[in-house]
Amino acid sequence: MTKRIIVTDPMPVLKETTKPVTVFNEELRQLVADMAETMYDAPGVGLAANQIGVPLQVAVIDITNKEEEEPRLIVLINPKIVKSEGEQCDEEGCLSVMDYCAQVKRFDKVWVEAQDIDGAPLHFMAEGFYARVIQHELDHLNGKIFVDRLSSLKRTLYKKRRKKQLKEENA
């Protein structure tokens, strides 16, 4: 397992639509292991493959409370939301979006079809925070970050701030 570097906005790979996984081999296992290590180290509750620069439809999630529960890694390969219901609004942040959080509206319940690491089909329903994380990671796999879901005013303010931040970093 190797900890990888998490790319941040505005790296172009975050805007790319990722490709479906067709081969379930050792290389995929390695990618997932690296993603898990990177996510736990960050620490974060989810990570999409393009956040470490790999444009494939792979996401890892762990929403357990690390202080009270054993870790439970969820691996989603080629995930799709096939049905959704309800609405929730809560604060969201992202490992690829530096120092910025905002309220984001999401579906409260989602029905997901995906494959596991061996290519076996998965079908399940998720709700609440778990549903939010899934929608956030699927957005990544479709080339979107949560900022893209905000009002144009908020987006503009974020972009201005980010530009300034990058200028300061490079100064």
Ligand code: ZN
């Ligand atoms: Zn994210």
